[in-house]
Amino acid sequence: MNQMISRRAVVRVPSGPESVETVEAPVAGPGPKEILVRIAAAAVNPVDLGVAGGVFHRLGMVHQPHWTGLGWDFAGTVEAAGPGAGLPAGTRVAGFLDGFDRDHGSHAEHLVVPAANVAVVPDGVDLVAAATVPLNATAAAHAVDLLGEAPSDARRLLVTGAAGAVGAYAAVLAQDRGWQVTGLARAADEPFVRGLGADFTAEPGRGWDAVADAGALQETALRAVRDGGRFVGVQPAARLPEERGITGEVVFARPDGQLLAGLLARVAAGELPARVHAVVPLDQAADAYRAMAEGGIRGRIVLVP
Numbered sequence: 001m002n003q004m005i006s007r008r009a010v011v012r013v014p015s016g017p018e019s020v021e022t023v024e025a026p027v028a029g030p031g032p033k034e035i036l037v038r039i040a041a042a043a044v045n046p047v048d049l050g051v052a053g054g055v056f057h058r059l060g061m062v063h064q065p066h067w068t069g070l071g072w073d074f075a076g077t078v079e080a081a082g083p084g085a086g087l088p089a090g091t092r093v094a095g096f097l098d099g100f101d102r103d104h105g106s107h108a109e110h111l112v113v114p115a116a117n118v119a120v121v122p123d124g125v126d127l128v129a130a131a132t133v134p135l136n137a138t139a140a141a142h143a144v145d146l147l148g149e150a151p152s153d154a155r156r157l158l159v160t161g162a163a164g165a166v167g168a169y170a171a172v173l174a175q176d177r178g179w180q181v182t183g184l185a186r187a188a189d190e191p192f193v194r195g196l197g198a199d200f201t202a203e204p205g206r207g208w209d210a211v212a213d214a215g216a217l218q219e220t221a222l223r224a225v226r227d228g229g230r231f232v233g234v235q236p237a238a239r240l241p242e243e244r245g246i247t248g249e250v251v252f253a254r255p256d257g258q259l260l261a262g263l264l265a266r267v268a269a270g271e272l273p274a275r276v277h278a279v280v281p282l283d284q285a286a287d288a289y290r291a292m293a294e295g296g297i298r299g300r301i302v303l304v305p
């Protein structure tokens, strides 16, 4: 296959939304077990704001000579498949890219990824909705795996940021493992949180058996765990020191097509949310990042090439 030219959103010198631009660059064809995806939709996540703001450059995690590619989540269709990929052209897929040190992200027209990292999007889930699911549902599933089954005598779990993307998924998935979930969110989010089957609180409080800190409240969330309880964080680059006998763990979401297929099936069944705040053309990525940075958004802003 000939190399094609494709647009992507990047930052050269990261300094926030103003530094986001789109460039054209060649995309290679898929290698063995890889697919070339024509992206239909790509959600903007908090991590993208971090990359565009230079957070990970300052941590020494990015070494790109020209620009850094933006975007983790995507949904689209397979345009070409390498040998052994097992996904024919035209298949609707979703997934996410991990890692920071790359010149190409999902905020783009095309992407080459390992076929094992994506899931087929079920009928009945459109690609814009599907693009909001992979990273955050996977992170929530990892967080709940770290918590494991709720002990019969210590089931009280606080999920912070329960009206957010990771938190809403974690609030639902943790109930499957026997946790009695209370979601911490803003007062206006109470109906949404209760709609997830969770109890609601607007204050972190104290004495929880476990806290899944999907809202990245960090020290505030750790203080809410009882002595000897459990804490699962979402900031691998800012892991908290352990205290008071609390077991602390941190999520680092990794692409897993099989896991994602199960999560998308639950979206299709209406058991997990897929919330779209707005759809914005890829060429206006900087505007989307600016809106995201202003905060208070429920559901994702989704870029469409």
Ligand SMILES: NC(=O)c1ccc[n+]([C@@H]2O[C@H](COP(=O)([O-])OP(=O)(O)OC[C@H]3O[C@@H](n4cnc5c(N)ncnc54)[C@H](OP(=O)(O)O)[C@@H]3O)[C@@H](O)[C@H]2O)c1
Binding pocket: 045, 046, 047, 135, 136, 139, 160, 161, 162, 163, 164, 165, 166, 167, 184, 185, 186, 202, 214, 215, 216, 217, 233, 234, 235, 236, 251, 252, 253, 254, 295, 296, 297
């Ligand atoms: N480690 C990993 O692999 C991984 C993967 C995915 C995401 N993450 C991280 O997980 C975090 C959450 O991501 P997300 O996409 O779920 O973000 P999100 O959709 O913005 O959700 C965060 C939620 O927390 C709420 N919140 C913040 N402070 C609060 C407070 N004091 N009281 C009540 N609610 C509060 C926010 O409300 P407002 O909007 O009103 O502030 C928002 O609803 C981010 O830090 C992200 O980088 C980590």
